[in-house]
Amino acid sequence: MLKENATTIGTPVPRIDGPYKTTGIAKYSSDHNFPGLLHAVPVCATIAKGKITGIDTAAAEAMRGVVKIYHYGNAPHLYRPIPRDARVDEARPAFEDENVYYSGQYVAVVVAETMEQARAAARAVKVSYAVEKPDNRLDLSEGLQEDGLHEANKRGDVDAAFSTGTVKIDAIYITPVETHNPMELHASVATYDSGKFVLYETTQSIVNHRTAMAQMLGVPVENVQIIMKFLGSGFGGKLWVWQHSLLAASAARDLRRPVKLVTDRRSQFTNVGHRPRTQQRLRLAATAEGKLTCIQHDYSSETSILDNVGENCGESTPFLWSTPNLRVRSSMSRRNVGTPTAMRGPGAVPGLFALESAMDELAIRLKMDPVQLRLLNEPEKDESNGLPFSSRHMKECLTLGAEKFGWAKRNPVVGSMKKPDGTILGWGIAGASWGAGRIPTSANFAFRDDGSVRIGCATQDIGTGTYTVFSQMVHHITGISMGRIEVALGDTSLPPGPLSGGSRVTGSLFPAIQDAVNAATKQLLQIAVNGVHSPFKGAKPDDLAFSEGRVYRKADSSASGVTFEEILRSANLRSAIGEGSSVASQQDPKAKGLSLHSFGAQFVEVEWDPGIARLRVSRVVTVIDGGQIINLKAATNQVEGAIVMGLGMGLLEETVYDQRYGHPVNANYADYLVATHADCPPTIDVTFLDYPDKAMSEIGARGIGEIGLAGVAPAITAAVYHASGVRVRELPVRIEDLLQPSTRKHRA
Amino acid sequence: MIDFELTRVGTPDAAIQIAAATPTAQQGATIRFIAGGTNLIDYMKLDVETPQHLVDINRIPDLAKVEKQPDGSLKIGALVRNSDLAQAPEVVAEYAVLSQALLSGASAQLRNKATTSGNLLQRTRCPYFRDLAYAECNKRTPGSGCAAIDGYHRNHAILGVSDHCIATHASDMDVALMVLDAVIHVQGTKGNRTIPIGEFYKLPGTTPHIENSLEPGDLITHVTLPALPEKTKQIYLKLRDRASYEFALASAAIVMQVQGGRMRHVRVAMGGVGTRPWRMPEAERALEGQAPEERVFRTAADAALKNARPNTDNAFKVPLAKLCMIRALTTVTNA
Known part of the structure; x- marks a missing residue:
């Protein structure tokens, strides 16, 4: 039933809920x-x-x-x-x-x-x-002791590989508590x-x-x-x-x-979760030619006294780059804080800060271009489980990003790229990844006698464009114009749908919608052949087809058909309905045996003015391998927003606790610094590769809510190093780190 | 927030008559004037300010004007909004440092509401002052101690601090007013008086709850800025973590002339570093009559920060403040 013509898939369709929000009609929960x-x-x-x-x-x-x-x-x-x-x-x-x-x-x-x-x-x-x-110690090194670490992933022998490695990195990276502030x-x-x-x-x-x-x-x-x-907005909170x-x-x-x-x-800042503080040790070793021989990633994340919610920093480590020897181990350190929770790209985002920072440090030690180092260590398959990737185009993310950014013009010497006004440019790069996969979804669909259709699903639009994506998918499947499609979400009376987390909604919807439309169409055709006043009375359902809103005999063209509302009216029926569902990727034969992830590359330019210790991000080029994009406008907006959030993670955001009393000190919108409009880089250039991931669905969408944040912070700190010569391993990068490193008392 | 009475007055006399009954015009005042309310309401919601009576002065006529005086000075009414003052043609043309300082502060929404007199009385952003969960705050509860000194004090003061308080004065506008030698006009129970801005703010010393020289009933009616010499160069430079909507880590306000290759009539003040808006006579002396060159700027900056008393988290403010002053001097003398 898929049609090639007139689809809006991949185009920048304005949000159908936009007018409700801009006019104030949209009723939020507390309204x-x-x-x-x-x-x-x-x-x-x-x-x-x-x-x-x-x-x-x-x-x-x-x-x-x-x-x-x-x-x-x-x-x-x-x-x-x-x-x-x-x-x-x-x-x-x-x-x-x-x-x-x-x-x-x-x-x-x-x-x-x-x-x-x-x-x-x-x-x-x-x-x-x-x-x-209370115990609010910042140092989490108690969790990095050998006896407290739990092995999450392992291949080869990292200890042997590290001891015999030619070029090595062994460093601690720290990410602070970040608080969602929708x-x-x-x-x-x-x-x-x-x-x-x-x-x-x-x-x-x-x-x-x-x-x-x-x-x-x-x-x-x-x-x-x-x-x-x-x-x-929620950001996981x-x-x-x-x-x-x-x-x-x-x-x-x-x-x-x-x-x-x-x-x-x-x-x-206290009662509804936060991204927990992490302390991560990365040990990398490589040959003199830059082939990775081992990655060891040990980390501890802060958690609350009663719960066990940690930050899965090793999410991407086992499969992002090729290495024969790998070990990921984790632990949690209990503190007197509220329970942490998921924050956009949980685990992978702070984990990639450590891994990709270490990769940058390794490239410098190897005197190798950091893009080249990553290209050299591209894996052929997911080495953590031996499975082929369903669709991985990391190399193209890196090479296309480098081309768009002008990376070839980079002088790798620290502080060498001076502008006439005395500011220094720093260029940094980092890889990105985020998991993909469908979660079980069900939906119902109705053709109605007024010429409209309705799709219903107990999922929700958290401000990302889900209403519009539903409408686009129904339009794509049925050919019915978006103006006649009602989308009903956000009510548990509807068939159960996916949670809006893990960038899973968009990728999960299509098969369920398709199934529901098929079921409703089947009923519609049955009505068409049974109706006393139907022009198709007496025909077999198999003789009929449906497209562009019309029922017609397969032998004829669709233009000869009758609209679905006429069929319904002729039978005095309000609607023809159908329910549909889809299973999780793990249960899907097309996805089983494949490793499903999105990938990306972040290229960042900072401007460093040493005369006043002013650091600003001036340019970001991002290339995302996120499957088939459904709505280019909403998707670009998601990634641009994620990049701005990444700028906050890199340079601004940190929840500070008073060490004596355990109270958050900057628990308000003025003192907890999120990026403002004035902080946004003048240029944010987002490209989607748009390779459909057929293991996800026929349409090949993967979901792009989180991938845009992955890799931004390490690309920033790499750029900061390139500009200033200061390697910041604890976020956020602060003025004092660049002026006089290690003066921050509250640092670990 | 506790219940309070609100009285709208139409004349300064009516305002003063009511407010005279407060035992203090400082922390703990039981009666407060309210103009823009951007700071006062914030603190009332936190129970840091608990006045029983608010006197709304917004309807007093003629206090929202910016007027050139016959003697060349500029008269700024107490109720002139920050955004209006920043855009006033006389301010843009003759007191650019003030316009720049105002526009660097707060957000557009706050500037539309905040007033000149209110900003003169802006309270600190010290998190320990703001939060009643901390028992210790000498500014909020005299004699209770200071939680900031051994706490998190990244944005606290390095100049004018005492063992009792290290809270930073948060205003940008007041820093500019310091280099413009603003005069504050007060109407009180005993009549009218003027206070040069350099004498208006008190150092914390042992009494950080006393922030200025206002007495019960005192109403700031306007501020005057003396006429400046011809062709002054002016700048306000503000350094902070993010590009907008954040208090200064260090800021510099400078007014000077450059005549015959020499700096004259030099006025320097800094924000974000002092317990009050900080005029820097040491720097002014080091610059006055000298040629504008980096070596001189550096000497001036070193002299200005010589008595800095940083703590741990805010130690970086000493070098940052110097950089701020040097860049401001470089920029303004090149202009």
Whole structure:
């Protein structure tokens, strides 16, 4: 049923939800209001470790508008999620006991008639503590000791290969805690009626949210409905359930009134996850000609006291470059911080900072061009498992990127590329990769008697263009114009769809949509041959075909056919419907036995003005091997945004904790530095290679939400070294690192 | 935020009459004037400021004007918004350093709201002052200690610090006003008076909660900038981690003339490094009458930072401040 003509696949189609957002019609989760709505404001722990010894709510309860104050002494029971069933990174329900494990932990929640009243009363709740000294040490080297490391991947003998290596690198790389800071704060609007919850949530995964909330509230899953129509971004921070959702839903059930809880910006830094700090040791060895002989990647990531959420820094290491000897080992170091969670490109992004920095250092030691070093170590297959890559074009990413960037003009001598105004250019490069694969997806599809069609799926658009991608795919399959396609997402009443994480949605959709359209078409043709007033009455369904919105006899042209709405009207039917689904790549014979990944190359230019220690990123050229691009505009936007985020990771972002008290020091939008428009490089040049990955689906899409961030930070630090001669192995690169390295007290 | 009373007044006298009842015009004031509110409301939401009564001065007529005076000075009303002041033709033409400083500060939205008098009273961005989770802050709670000295203090002051407080004065505008020798006009319970900006701000010493010379009831009505000599060169250079919307790590405001190859009427001040906007007479003396060359600039920068008292995280501010001053001097003398 695929058509070659008139498809919008791969073209820059404007978002169909754009007008809703630009006109303010789009209703975000916290925009939902109901009669009798109450407002909840949590009380957050002002210590990072210890026990609650008393909670005095008398003054707060006497305040105007206060309805109820919950804490561990009086809160309705909440359960933990079933392990490995529902995913919740912070499994301990709020108020489970009197223990405090991190600064900002919810110790009570005030419910009042207005947000202002709840907020004022929350300040008036007096909590006393038995305070203990928290552990917020930055140095994670305890996790890099031999006895604490767990082997994740191994081939050959790295120790032997390293000891006999000709050219070697052995270095420690550090990435700091980064905090997701989407514009839209986490929020929950909970309604409860006749035993059923309808919850308006800021979530990247309505299906998991429903399962987890049902388990933690202790109700059957069918009693919970999750709705999320528009998300003001998530970056992974909104993938899993956080405690504020529980507080709102539990209060709504207890009080029999709708409850809204919008977290504040400070809570973004304490209660809803972050990218954990990592400390990584890379040992590389190569022959004098630059062939890698070993890669050893040991790392420890910080995690919370109670949970086991680590950063999988070795995600890309086993397959990115060819080496006969490899070992990846990991551990976690517990600290008094809130539970970490996935942040855009989890694992691979900080891991690639270390691996690709080490590759750059190796190239310098080899006196070899860093692009050349990577081309020389291109693997023929995935050496971690011996499987062929489904579609890998890393060499083309590197060579095309080099050509577009003008890499051949690079003088490798440090500080040699001076501009007339005295600023120095630095050029750096890094490779990138991110996993690919489909996750199980189901969808329903309806032809309707008004000439419209509807595609429905319980997945969600987190601001990336998923609504539009659905519409494009349906258009591609049916030929029906996008203006007549309704896309229904963000409601768990729909057939279960994928979570918006791991860049998996776009790649997962196509087979399920195709299956649903096929099922609906089958029904439509059956209606066509059965209808009393149908022009096809008495024909066999097999004699008929459907395309461009028309049913026709196979023997004739489609122009001779009858529109689907006419068929439906002639039978007095509102719709012809079908359900479809697709399996995970692991279950798909076409994908089994293949290694599925996206690849890319990042070329970065920095301008370094040593006279005022000013460093700015001036140019980025990115080439992405991400399968078939569905929407060029949305995809380019995803990668450009990721590059700007990478600039923040490289130069600006770091959540700082006070070492004595364990509180985040810069927990607000002014002091936690994300890149501003003024920081964006004047040139960001994004190219997609557009090779369809047929192991993914007939259309060959892989998903590009995360790959654009991978490799940006190490390309920046490589460029910084090229410009300034300073190798920064701990992010972010700060002015003081370039002025007088190693003066930062809080550094490890 | 606690409940408070709001009174809108139409005259300075009405404002002063109400505000005179506050026991202090410094930290702990029970009555505050509100103009743009960009700083005060922020701190009220954090419970760092807990006034019981706000006196809204926005409706007092004639305080939002920029006017040239007969003596050549420029009169800037207390309610002139930062964005309006930055674009005022007289400021752009004659006091470019002020325009540049204003435009380097905050965000467009904040500049549209923030006022001249409010910015004179801008509070520090010290995270320990802002956060009630820390018991120690001598500025917030006199005598409680200073959590910053042994805490995270990357953006804290290196000049004018004491054992009681190392909080940085955060304003850009006030640094420019220092080199323009601005005069602050105050109407109070005992009548009108003027305060040269160099005498307005207090060093923290043992009393960091006292930041300026305002008394209960004192209302800043306007600021005047004396006429500058002919053909002055001016610059405001601000260094920071990101390109926009961040307080200075170091900034330099410079006004001077270059006559016959010599620097004259040199005025230098720096922001981001001091516990108050920091005028640098040592640098001015080192530059005055000299030829504009790098060696002289370096000597001036060394002299200006000679008494710097950096802590650990902010040690880099000493070399950074020197670079900032040298680049500003180089740029302004080449202009």
